[in-house]
Amino acid sequence: MEYKYIGKPLPRPDAISKATGKAIYLDDIRIPGMLYAAILSPEYAHAKIINIDTSSAEKMPGVVKVVTGKDCCIRYGDNIADQTPMAVDKVRYAGEPVAAVVAETLEQANAAVEKIKVEYEPLLVYTDAREAMKEDAVLIHEHQEEYKRLPTLKCIPDTNVANYYRLIKGKGEEGFEEADVVVEGEFNYPIGSAAAMEPHGSIVWFKEDQSIECWSSSVCPFIIRQELAHTFDMPVSEVRVHIPEIGGSFGYKSDITVEITIAWIASFVPGRPVKWVATRREDFTSTLSGHGIRTFMKLGAKKNGKLVAIKSKILHSGGAFAETPVNVTITATHNSGGPYEYEHCFMEGYTVYTNTTPVGAFRGYGHPESQFATERLMDMLARKLDMDPFKFREVNYLREGSIVASGEKMWKTNGDVQAAAKKIQEAIFDGDKPEEDEDYYYGRGFAALSKAPKGATFSTKGCYMKMNIDGSVSINMGGAEQGQGLRTVVKQVAAEALQIPPEKIHCYTEIDTQFSPYEWQTIGSMFTVQGGRAVIRAANKLIAILKKTASQVLKADEDMLDYNGEYVYLRNDPSIKVAVKDLARGYITSDGITIGEIAQASADARLPRYSNPDPETGQGTLGVEYTFGAQGAQIRVEKKTGKVIVDHFASSFDIGRVINPLQARGTVLGGVLMGIGAALHEELIYDEQGHQKNPHYGRYRIPKMRDIPPKSTVDFIENPGAVGPYGARGIGEHPFLAVVPAILNAIYDATGIDFYEIPITPEKMKQALADRKENA
Amino acid sequence: MLIEFKVNAKQYKMDVCPTMRLLDLLREELRLTGTKEGCGEGECGSCTVIMEGKAVNSCLVLAPQICGKEIITVEGLADDRELDLLQQKFMEHSAVECGFCTPGMLMSAKALLMKNPHPTDEEIRTAIAGNLCRCAGYSKIVAAIKDAADA
Ligand code: FES
Ligand code: FES
Numbered sequence: 001m002e003y004k005y006i007g008k009p010l011p012r013p014d015a016i017s018k019a020t021g022k023a024i025y026l027d028d029i030r031i032p033g034m035l036y037a038a039i040l041s042p043e044y045a046h047a048k049i050i051n052i053d054t055s056s057a058e059k060m061p062g063v064v065k066v067v068t069g070k071d072c073c074i075r076y077g078d079n080i081a082d083q084t085p086m087a088v089d090k091v092r093y094a095g096e097p098v099a100a101v102v103a104e105t106l107e108q109a110n111a112a113v114e115k116i117k118v119e120y121e122p123l124l125v126y127t128d129a130r131e132a133m134k135e136d137a138v139l140i141h142e143h144q145e146e147y148k149r150l151p152t153l154k155c156i157p158d159t160n161v162a163n164y165y166r167l168i169k170g171k172g173e174e175g176f177e178e179a180d181v182v183v184e185g186e187f188n189y190p191i192g193s194a195a196a197m198e199p200h201g202s203i204v205w206f207k208e209d210q211s212i213e214c215w216s217s218s219v220c221p222f223i224i225r226q227e228l229a230h231t232f233d234m235p236v237s238e239v240r241v242h243i244p245e246i247g248g249s250f251g252y253k254s255d256i257t258v259e260i261t262i263a264w265i266a267s268f269v270p271g272r273p274v275k276w277v278a279t280r281r282e283d284f285t286s287t288l289s290g291h292g293i294r295t296f297m298k299l300g301a302k303k304n305g306k307l308v309a310i311k312s313k314i315l316h317s318g319g320a321f322a323e324t325p326v327n328v329t330i331t332a333t334h335n336s337g338g339p340y341e342y343e344h345c346f347m348e349g350y351t352v353y354t355n356t357t358p359v360g361a362f363r364g365y366g367h368p369e370s371q372f373a374t375e376r377l378m379d380m381l382a383r384k385l386d387m388d389p390f391k392f393r394e395v396n397y398l399r400e401g402s403i404v405a406s407g408e409k410m411w412k413t414n415g416d417v418q419a420a421a422k423k424i425q426e427a428i429f430d431g432d433k434p435e436e437d438e439d440y441y442y443g444r445g446f447a448a449l450s451k452a453p454k455g456a457t458f459s460t461k462g463c464y465m466k467m468n469i470d471g472s473v474s475i476n477m478g479g480a481e482q483g484q485g486l487r488t489v490v491k492q493v494a495a496e497a498l499q500i501p502p503e504k505i506h507c508y509t510e511i512d513t514q515f516s517p518y519e520w521q522t523i524g525s526m527f528t529v530q531g532g533r534a535v536i537r538a539a540n541k542l543i544a545i546l547k548k549t550a551s552q553v554l555k556a557d558e559d560m561l562d563y564n565g566e567y568v569y570l571r572n573d574p575s576i577k578v579a580v581k582d583l584a585r586g587y588i589t590s591d592g593i594t595i596g597e598i599a600q601a602s603a604d605a606r607l608p609r610y611s612n613p614d615p616e617t618g619q620g621t622l623g624v625e626y627t628f629g630a631q632g633a634q635i636r637v638e639k640k641t642g643k644v645i646v647d648h649f650a651s652s653f654d655i656g657r658v659i660n661p662l663q664a665r666g667t668v669l670g671g672v673l674m675g676i677g678a679a680l681h682e683e684l685i686y687d688e689q690g691h692q693k694n695p696h697y698g699r700y701r702i703p704k705m706r707d708i709p710p711k712s713t714v715d716f717i718e719n720p721g722a723v724g725p726y727g728a729r730g731i732g733e734h735p736f737l738a739v740v741p742a743i744l745n746a747i748y749d750a751t752g753i754d755f756y757e758i759p760i761t762p763e764k765m766k767q768a769l770a771d772r773k774e775n776a
Numbered sequence: 777m778l779i780e781f782k783v784n785a786k787q788y789k790m791d792v793c794p795t796m797r798l799l800d801l802l803r804e805e806l807r808l809t810g811t812k813e814g815c816g817e818g819e820c821g822s823c824t825v826i827m828e829g830k831a832v833n834s835c836l837v838l839a840p841q842i843c844g845k846e847i848i849t850v851e852g853l854a855d856d857r858e859l860d861l862l863q864q865k866f867m868e869h870s871a872v873e874c875g876f877c878t879p880g881m882l883m884s885a886k887a888l889l890m891k892n893p894h895p896t897d898e899e900i901r902t903a904i905a906g907n908l909c910r911c912a913g914y915s916k917i918v919a920a921i922k923d924a925a926d927a
Contacts, residue, residue, distance in 0.1 A: 015867040018875025019882065020859070021810015021850035028809035197814045197822055197876040197910050247812070247876030248910050280815040483874025483911045662870045670873070670912035697819035697908060705901055705914040712915075 005495040005502060006726050009662035013487050013507055014245070023245045024510075026201045026217040027277045034203070035064055035102045037265050037276040038109035040116050041285060042087065045094040045127075045355040045690025046140065047120035049087060057101055057115040062108030065268045066116065068099045074231050076260055077323035078223065078456075080155075080162060081148040082141060085264035091120070092140050092320035094691050095285030095357050100265045102274055125690040129294065129315040129352035132160040140320060140353040152612050153326060162322030163351040165330045167618030169405050175309030175344020179300025183381045184311075188757040189369035189740070191292040191317065191684045193284050194362050195702055198247020200287045201277030202259050204228075204266040211238040212263070213273075217246055219254045219480035220521035225513045227256050228263055243511040249482040250674075251361030251733075252288040254523045255324050284695030288324055289684060290362025292317040292354075293332055293369035299377050305387050305395045310405075312336040314349040314370060319358035326351045328359060331454040332366030334406050334618065338374035339417045339450035339628050340393070341402040347618070355690040361523060363674065363736045367451050375447035375741030376756070379748065390425055393448060394418060398628070407619035410626070413722040415654030415729065417628035420717055421448055423652035427713040428632035433749075441637040443750025447738035448630045452623025453524040453607070453730070460606040461527065462517025463534040465494070465542055467599035471566070471581035472504040473542075475535065478511055478519030479527045484732050485663040486527045492659050493532045493725045497539035499565030517602060525730025528659060529625055530605045532725030537603035549583045549596025607723065625721065627729045629653035631672075631738040635746040642766030644680055644747060649739070650713035656721040656729040668714045668735040675739025677703040681759050779843045783808070784852030798837035799823045802849060810850040810879045814908070821907030824880035825849050831887035831903070850879035853886060862886055862924045869920035873911035881907050885921045894925055 017023040054066040069086030077083050086097045099116050103109035126132035132140065137160055141147075145157040153163050176182060202216040212228050221241040229236040246253065258276070266274035278287060293316050300309040314333045318325030333349030382389040397417045402410045424446060434442040464476040475494055479486050487507040495502040508516070519531075543563050550568035551558045554576055562571050569577035578587070586596040611620040634648040651668050658664050681701045685693040694700045720727020744755050753768045780789045783806060792801060799816075802808045802825070814822035816835045823834040826848040853860040862885055865871075872878050881904055888895055888903035895903070900921050909917065 009870075011867055012870065012872065014875070015870075015872040016859075016863075018872045018878050019850075019863040019866050020854055021808070021879045023875055024809070025812070025876065027813065028803075030807075195910060197820065197874070197908065198812070199814070246874060248874040250910070280817065280820075485870075485873070666870050666873065666913055666916060669915060673912035673914070674910075696817060697815055698817070702908060702910060703912060704908065705905060705918070708914055 003496055003726065005492045007658055007661065008492065010488050010492055010502055010660055012485055013491060014481065014509065025198055025245045025247055026215060029203060029215055029244060031203065031205070031273045034273045034275055035104060035269060036106040036109045037262065037274050038101050038106070038113040039097045039276065040099045040113050041095055042091040042098045042118070042120065044091060044120050044122045046092060046123040046125045048090045048123065049098070050119040050121055052099055053117040054099065057112045060108065060112035060115060062104040063101055063112045064104065065102045066099065067102065067265045067268050072264065074260070074264065075147065076227055076231055076256070079150050079153060079326050080322045082144065083321045083323050085261040093355050093357055095282070096320065097261050097286065102265060102269055125355045125688065127317070127354055127356050127686040127690055129317040129350065129354060132352050132354050140355065152615065160353040161350050162318065162353050163326045163329065165333055165349040165618060167334050167345060167347040167405055169407065169619065170344035172344060172346040173311055176300045178308045180303045181381065181384050182298060182300045183377050183384055184298035185373065185377055185756055187295045187297070187373040187376060189291045189293045189372055190758065191356065191359065192290045192362065192678060192682050193684050193700060194250040194252040194290055195700060196248030196250060199278040199280060199283040200253055200258055202262040203273050203275045204259070204263040205273035206267055206270040208271055210234065211240065213240045214259060214263070215242045215244060216259050217253055218243060218259065219246065219249050219482060219523060220256065221511050221513050222478065222518055223256050223521055224259045227260060231260060232263065232267065241513045243480055246480060246482040250363045251365065251523065252290065254361050254521050257287055257360070280697065281695045284684065284700065285357055285692055288360030289319065289357045290359060291369055292359045293366070295336065295370045295373040297336065297373040297377055299381055301381055301385060305385055305392045307340055307342050307396045309344040310337050310342045311346045312370065312373070316349065316351050316359070317354040317356060318351045319354055319356045321358045322351050322353060324358050324360035327454055328361065328366045332370040334622055335367050335450065335452055336370035336374060337405045338371045339398050339448050340396040341398050342405065345405040347405060356686055363671065364451070364733045365454050365524065368737045368740060371449055371737065372740050375738060376744060379745045380754070389446060390421065393421065398450065406622040408621055408623055411722070413720065414626045415628045415656065415719050415721070416717060417448055417450065417630065420628060420630040420652040420654055423715045424630045424632035424650050427650035428634050428648065433634070439639055441639065441750040443746040443748070444632065444634050445742045445744065445746025445749055446630065446632045447741035447745060449628065449734065449738040451525070451627045451734055451737060453526050453625055455524055455526065456520055457610050457612055459520035460604045461519045461530040461534050462602065462604040463531070463538040464517050464602045465538040465600065467542060467584040469581060469584050471584060472506065473498060473500060474506045476508045476516060477531060478516045479531050480511060480522040482522070484667065485660065486531065488663055489528050489532060489659050490535060493535045494539060496726065497536045517604070525732035525734065528728050528730055529724035530607065532728060533605035533723060534603050536725050537605060538601045541601035541603060542599050545597050545599050545601065546580060546583045549587050550578050552595050553578045553587050625723055625729065627653065627655065627734055629734050631742045633742045633746045635743060635750060637747065637750050637765060642762035642769060644743070644760055644765060646676055646709040646743065648711040648713070649709045651735055652715040652717065653731060653734055654717040654719050655731050656724055656727040657718050658716050659728050664716065664731055665714050667731050669712055671735025672712065672739055673703045673708060675736045676707055676743070679740045679743040679758055679760060681761055683759050777840060779839060781842045781844065782846040784848060792839040794838065794840050796839040797835055798839060798842055799834040801839050802834060808849050808851050812876055812879055814876065821884065822877050822880040824883040824907065826883055826887045829887065829890055831884045850882055853882060861927055862889070862921065865920040865924040869916045869923065871913055871916040871920040873913050877907060877909040881909065881917055889925055897922065
């Protein structure tokens with residue numbers, strides 16, 4: 001089918017306000033009477049609070065209020081209600097809010113917060129799940145079994161395990177009896193930070209009329225609204241949440257994070273809005289981190305290369321609160337098989353409390369971490385079987401009719417991983433790789449990937465659509481633009497569905513829960529799929545209204561009418577027609593009498609039959625919308641320095657339908673570069689006392705321009721999906737997913753060294769090269 | 777202390793605290809919020825403005841240092857309704873994603889083109905080497921600057 005607006009490189013509607021400096025982000029908002037908050041972080045990562053002395057801080061100039069967590073009985077969280085807005089009686093990580101000062105200016109708040117004196121009784125600190133799981137470990141949460149949690153979640157009482165998830169398919173572990181060849185390994189994906197350029201922040205205002213107004217740099221306005229209402233015991237309708245432009249998220253501005261803390265602080269100064277914006281350091285220490293996943297994995301195959309069994313165990317150092325990591329663990333676990341079919345699966349995931357900043361969503365939500373293990377082991381298993389790694393994978397790829405670990409059947413509409421793999425094989429592996437020379441080792445590596453969304457089962461995205469009297473259309477949705485370009489997608493999908501040029505379609509800018517339709521939260525690469533479906537549904541309803549009115553005007557049955565964006569006309573005689581713009585607010589007849597409904601519609605879209613896991617087997621329709629892809633790297637290792645240089649990186653994804661090729665390509669290049677950062681230099685390091693050693697860009701090195709590979713290949717395959725608009729699937733997280741294993745597989749190809757842990761810094765590489773020499 | 781300076785061709789005379797950062801003077805006093813704070817430590821470049829023709833991190837400049845100087849911010853790039861060519865090219869090349877790094881990128885690029893209207897690729901890369909973009913749109917940014925320079 002020929003599309004008019006889909007597949008075109010439409011420019012972003014929001015680019016102009018961003019390029020002129022007019023776009024308003026959270027920190028640009030100033031409200032009359034606004035106060036500023038500064039938050040105190042503890043000296044220890046795990047300690048009892050003996051006493052907090054706020055008396056000197058209270059006397060400082062400009063101070064309006066000093067707030068602590070004393071007597072706070074708020075516990076919040078959608079999955080596990082284990083969070084408090086401020087530390088109560090004990091601190092559990094070094095970025096936890098202990099007290100705050102509210103003052104007339106930020107400088108005054110900052111000066112006063114230093115005067116707060118806190119006495120602590122330090123406790124043992126655990127920065128790694130393995131330590132926190134030891135039998136005699138001190139409990140980070142003493143009575144976690146008392147926390148309210150979703151019925152599908154299970155803690156292990158009297159331990160630091162906040163949740164245990166298990167999935168069994170086929171004979172589970174016994175399946176290995178059928179295997180001829182087995183490989184296993186332990187892989188570590190350390191803690192990282194999304195480190196978006198805009199630090200997180202919020203403004204909360206307890207208003208005189210007993211309502212709450214909040215602004216946040218968040219992708220979940222409706223969750224914030226619900227939690228604020230619930231926490232402060234008021235109707236949801238009395239809480240209004242605004243989302244301005246967001247300067248990047250990559251996941252960590254999802255789920256409720258800083259908002260309840262700022263609300264707790266603001267509740268002590270009713271009538272005055274309170275603003276808090278994280279410093280760069282606080283953005284690292286006191287918002288959400290990512291990853292922190294250790295994967296033990298075992299794969300078993302027949303001699304002919306057919307995989308039979310997988311066993312995986314995920315140890316997630318989730319941080320001090322489990323509300324945000326728990327679903328990351330579960331997703332990492334049931335997707336740990338990657339894009340392959342296994343008859344027998346035994347997968348376990350432990351979400352473990354540690355004295356580190358809580359982990360939340362970060363580009364891929366558990367997939368890159370556990371599939372790092374899968375893709376490295378697939379190469380190792382191919383070696384052991386003495387098979388070509390491409391051929392070996394080909395035998396095992398998920399395809400139409402395969403059953404994934406969760407028990408879901410794959411359909412043609414889920415896409416074609418093998419086609420993506422072929423593209424990478426052509427791009428990277430055609431011809432011979434360069435021969436080792438005096439300065440460099442050369443290598444090439446491959447990894448395939450699969451991604452399933454993780455959301456609440458009720459997760460939906462709403463769309464309000466109205467036609468204006470000139471036939472132009474205004475669209476309002478609850479999806480948070482965070483740089484991914486969803487506004488362009490909305491315009492293109494609506495233009496196609498309504499057959500109206502994009503110039504005549506206006507897409508909403510900020511979100512305001514008072515006006516915006518409900519959306520659970522904008523995560524999981526799901527906006528195009530669900531939001532786009534909602535747009536199509538609303539467009540169909542709107543066209544039906546136009547036809548209904550037109551049927552009265554044209555005196556013909558609705559099913560005999562056609563619509564082309566400009567007119568509704570009689571199918572067998574198109575000269576009998578009425579202009580769409582004359583139908584938009586009902587049709588005004590010659591004597592002024594008006595007939596018909598206003599052309600406006602609302603719709604929403606969920607993933608069909610998306611379910612919770614079964615409590616016994618851990619299986620269920622947990623993905624529905626799978627996306628497959630493959631990535632490959634051609635690299636060089638500098639002998640003298642140990643530096644790994646990526647010369648060519650190739651990515652291919654079956655995204656069903658490309659809505660905007662310019663944006664899709666941009667997303668891929670950005671995600672790949674972020675993956676190169678993870679593979680080669682990003683790691684948020686904790687010392688033994690639980691303090692972050694590098695909470696700033698100087699030492700948490702995110703990729704710079706010089707890290708771009710000289711050559712990039714991006715390729716899209718279009719096997720239309722069943723849910724998304726015109727068959728489109730998501731692409732936000734995917735480009736990040738398999739970069740790490742592709743590069744590490746290439747490093748093995750270059751040097752014969754198997755790495756099990758990232759990042760591969762030049763120091764580590766040099767060390768490994770030296771060790772290799774010694775052992776040779 | 778009393779200082780005189782120019783921002784976007786407008787003359788100001790202002791009584792400021794000597795420890796005030798140029799970034800705060802622009803954002804808080806003049807309400808020019810186009811200049812962004814990504815780190816406050818001179819490590820990200822999102823606060824870049826042009827001072828006397830040179831790109832500087834405004835989070836590292838103190839108010840007294842701008843005495844008698846001329847500053848250009850992102851708000852000073854476009855001339856009423858006419859966009860600067862760089863702004864146009866950034867939009868065309870989809871070099872704007874979340875947009876938080878964009879003002880800083882534009883100002884680093886502008887400072888380069890003011891001095892050197894036809895830079896090489898390498899000169900472009902050097903000019904924005906201190907500007908971070910977590911959306912990682914670097915290649916599109918470089919292409920946009922190159923396009924603006926060639927035009
Ligand atoms: S805010 Fe000035 S360099 Fe980052
Ligand atoms: S566009 Fe988001 S940081 Fe550059």
